Amino acid sequence: MFFDSTYVYSDEILDLLTTIASIAPHHIEEQTLPLLFRTLPDAAFSRDAIRERANCWRTLSALRTLCVQPELFETLVIRLTTKLDLVCFPANGARVEIVDTEPNAAYAHSILTTISNTLSTKVEKSHPDVGKYIERLVPHIYNLFIFSAFGSDEQRLLASDLRLVHVAGKIISLVVQTLPPQSVFLQRRIMPDSDRLDGRRQTTFSMELFKALLDGQSKGVSQGHQKIPSDRKFDVLNVSLIFTNCASAVTDFLHCRKQPRRIYYRFSLQQSLPCTKRS
Numbered sequence: 001m002f003f004d005s006t007y008v009y010s011d012e013i014l015d016l017l018t019t020i021a022s023i024a025p026h027h028i029e030e031q032t033l034p035l036l037f038r039t040l041p042d043a044a045f046s047r048d049a050i051r052e053r054a055n056c057w058r059t060l061s062a063l064r065t066l067c068v069q070p071e072l073f074e075t076l077v078i079r080l081t082t083k084l085d086l087v088c089f090p091a092n093g094a095r096v097e098i099v100d101t102e103p104n105a106a107y108a109h110s111i112l113t114t115i116s117n118t119l120s121t122k123v124e125k126s127h128p129d130v131g132k133y134i135e136r137l138v139p140h141i142y143n144l145f146i147f148s149a150f151g152s153d154e155q156r157l158l159a160s161d162l163r164l165v166h167v168a169g170k171i172i173s174l175v176v177q178t179l180p181p182q183s184v185f186l187q188r189r190i191m192p193d194s195d196r197l198d199g200r201r202q203t204t205f206s207m208e209l210f211k212a213l214l215d216g217q218s219k220g221v222s223q224g225h226q227k228i229p230s231d232r233k234f235d236v237l238n239v240s241l242i243f244t245n246c247a248s249a250v251t252d253f254l255h256c257r258k259q260p261r262r263i264y265y266r267f268s269l270q271q272s273l274p275c276t277k278r279s
Helices: 010-021 025-038 050-066 070-088 102-124 130-136 138-151 162-176 193-214 237-256 259-271
Strands: none
Touching: 010 025, 010 050, 025 050, 025 070, 050 070, 050 102, 070 102, 070 130, 070 138, 102 130, 102 162, 130 138, 130 162, 130 193, 138 162
């Protein structure tokens, strides 16, 4: 067996399974992936559970290696985004006050990194299925982090961790950068239908993203189980607020000649931008 009770497997077996995945991915999807996903917990192990945590990281590493093919990557995205929701937003019955959030933050970071690294491999191999995840993966990620940004007003939510935001941004960039811009060239018959479809996806995404950034309408770029309150606006580019805060910070900066205070005011200038503030 690939796995046993002590979670032992060799690199040679993993290489063999990777070869099988490239030839007959349905065998891996039906027989191997269920075993792997079953070993992933819905919440991180404690710091003291060193062996269990190491096994969890090895499982994610194996998934990253195996799930490059389109069919397997789709399963990976569905299962890991579901797992990410459970880690970041525990079910009501399991909702308890967690004093040490670092294990869960590290676990969520590893889940996102697994998706990111697998996606990066697919981009390097020029897989044509990457573009569709602007509709299947990107909105889920936006929803997770926008909801967490709003919720952090009352309590610090796991997905407001800047390390998670960084990896999520990398995932979005990998997907978006593979999409061709919608232009007259995409309407030519020599262009494959998939390119024309990706071009329309790029256009739709860009329009909805601008609505979110300029008007605060995040509904078009976010989809997920967590419902963003309808009365909350995604006010990341409040021009008047940015101008007022920046003007005040620049004035203080220019009127201060002492180096320590100049460092302080430079920090204040950075913090005056809503997109750079830490919750």
